[in-house]
Amino acid sequence: MSVIRGARQRARIEVTAAIKDEARRQLAAEGAARLSLRAVARELGMVSSALYRYFPSRDDLLTALIIDAYNALGEAAEAALAESKGVPPADRWRAVCQAVRRWALAHPHEYALIYGSPVPGYTAPRDTAAPAARVGRALLAVALDAQEDGELGEPADGPLPPGVRTDVERIAAELAADLPQPVIAGLTAAWSQLFGLVGFEVFGHFNNVVEARDEFFDHSCAALAHQVGLSSAHGTHGAHGRLLPRE
Amino acid sequence: MSVIRGARQRARIEVTAAIKDEARRQLAAEGAARLSLRAVARELGMVSSALYRYFPSRDDLLTALIIDAYNALGEAAEAALAESKGVPPADRWRAVCQAVRRWALAHPHEYALIYGSPVPGYTAPRDTAAPAARVGRALLAVALDAQEDGELGEPADGPLPPGVRTDVERIAAELAADLPQPVIAGLTAAWSQLFGLVGFEVFGHFNNVVEARDEFFDHSCAALAHQVGLSSAHGTHGAHGRLLPRE
DNA sequence: CAACAACGTGAGCAGTGCTCTTGCGAAGGC
């Protein structure tokens, strides 16, 4: 299984990786719309038709890049989660959010590929589901660890509508997350709202509106943490110097 | 100025409108990526090159559609604002949010055009700024009216970071909005977070996660209203039957 | 009426995704 069969399969793996690398380069430079199979092949010194031995279509290449992007973003979030072990839950939350934001700002076209308009066919393949869930799982882990340490309050929202309750119960069962129902609901909302904040910044909707991007994002994330039920230690509110070094 | 000069100018206006209509049709049917100048010209019974007398390039056509989409969404939000005059501020807030969501779900490709990945050139023209601001202004109007009626509380967030304060002061001056600073900050965040919620639903990120979309969105919007400082009347929480008829 | 500008036409260029046939060289069974 994991044994390398021969020179042929090894070459195939290498060429596939080279194609993805070059495609990612063009994606980062020009955006998904400008990504061209022929240009990738040209840069790699092969004929365009040869590329179809590795990816059945342009959309399949894009799908591969989508999965890679989800994984890269997920890794960034998980790294922030691991590094912030031990700090107060609200600060951990902000650390994970900032990691997501930083990755998005550093890779705007890849971010647009996964959280912008769904371009290939308008239906995401099944393979993207698991990588796409990694950021959400990282956010959830913050809440889980906070609960373990007894630092998780319950958000004082109104009662959950019945449909939301069944959704929340299913989510709790799937992820084996033994959290209060309002926390899971708040977490789901905060998850999407985080990408609202990040998307607005990356896509330029904050131009001429918000200039102090760093501070505004951090402040808004603190509010999100509160909404989820993560108690914030007073005083550490504006001091994100140690935890989140600038660049 | 407003007098119609002759048959020629009248024809120009009509043809321009016909091109935009057909383009909008193809946009709604297939998405921005599949929109083809030649197909539009073909459908209109003219030669593709003739189309360049009206729009200098494909991107210019798309820009026109973007402005139209911003205006259509803005009108939907403003209509909800006008219709909900007199109801409690939190309910008004939810009504405007639901209007935005409904328009987005009804016009997913147009929504993707304006709030998805920025496709043309990666820099939005200046003409889009004013139409793009209409939804934000509608949300702001809810807070302004609430303040007039003395129904605006102050969100109990931490103190605003200094950079955010200057941003907020500039926004308050530009829009002549005499609101508490934390309200403006919360409003800006809620504005972007609203599009996080809507975008996740339209783009399918809630698939297999949230099924009770209507209830979840309404519940989350109530939380957003609270974050802004709009006091919600208890009891009307889950009853969105009268205010927001299903379809 | 004549000059001009706006407009529609068709050919053409460079580029795209994708298919198909052809030939070559490595992998594996006898």
Next chain:
DNA sequence: GCCTTCGCAAGAGCACTGCTCACGTTGTTG
């Protein structure tokens, strides 16, 4: 060791795209 099979690259080609340009036609205006 030979031979068959299969994976792979090459090249031609199809249908399509955005866009340009020279050419007539036609409404507008001095």
